Amino acid sequence: MLKVYHAANTRSIRVLWLLEELGVPYEKEMVEFTPANLQSPAYLAIHPLGKVPAIDDDGLVLTESGAIVQYLLAKHSGSHLTPDIGTPAYGKYLQWLHFAEATVMPPISDIVRHTFRKAKEDRVQSVVDDAKATLDKYMAFLDRELADKTFICGDQFTAADIMLGYDLNLCKIIRFSLDVYPNVAAYFARLTARPAFQKATAG
Ligand SMILES: N[C@@H](CCC(=O)N[C@@H](CS)C(=O)NCC(=O)O)C(=O)O
Structure with a gap:
């Protein structure tokens, strides 16, 4: 198995x-x-x-x-869980799927490392401050993108939402508030309501 x-x-x-x-x-x-x-x-x-x-x-x-x-x-x-392969919608889907790991995760990882994971004496506050400013820029972008969408690719829930939803869940864990990005916050609430998300995060 x-x-x-x-x-x-x-x-x-x-x-x-x-x-x-x-x-x-x-x-x-x-x-x-x-x-x-x-x-x-x-x-x-x-x-x-x-x-x-x-x-x-x-x-x-x-x-x-x-x-x-x-x-x-x-x-x-x-x-x-994907748009039809080869369509323009599929291209956009791939963009969001990779955006979640390649663009959004680096500043989140910097915050995690310099707030929790590294030994206290090795943590650098300016790294955290820079990462928060970068993440703010990305979340504001995401907020504009989600203004008229249910999910990141439109009406269809896709695996790109799974990739991004994890990032947003980590934002919550590291106390990077999503409240100032209302479309992102509402999107995250839609994702966390899914039974599959709840099972995956249960332990
Ligand atoms: N790009 C990799 C990143 C994997 C990664 O960094 N995982 C973290 C946990 S979310 C980890 O295992 N960190 C432990 C370490 O780097 O020592 C992926 O998407 O799988």
Whole structure:
């Protein structure tokens, strides 16, 4: 059975959320999210960089949450979670799917590292301040984009919402308030109301 290496609050939520939306059975392998465990020989044999998520699909080990999402969609008839391949809408969908990891996550990661993960003496406040200013710019952009949309690609819920929804959930966890971006806040509320999101974030 498909195995998902998961740790609470991490990008592996994207994989669990997608699998819940697809109704594909999986086995959840909890990963202790400590440097000692992530960098242990046993875990590095699964993810050579010591990160989550990773999946093991009958011996095929994949890392990179976005790639895992695209692989699982292709393998498990996830066409209801993407626009039709090859259409302009599909191009926009890919843009948003990758925007979530490639653009939005770096400032969030900076805030996480310099607020929680690094030793107190290694935290740099100016990194946090810069990251918050960058994130504000991205959220304001997202707010304009969502002004007349239910989901990021329009009326259809897609896997790009799963990728982005994780980012917004992390904003909540790090107390980066979404209240000043009303369209983003309403969008996030729509996403968190989904049973699949609730199952994926339950533990
Ligand atoms: N681009 C990768 C990033 C993976 C990543 O950085 N995961 C974080 C958790 S959300 C992690 O494992 N961090 C632990 C570390 O870097 O030591 C992906 O999307 O899968």
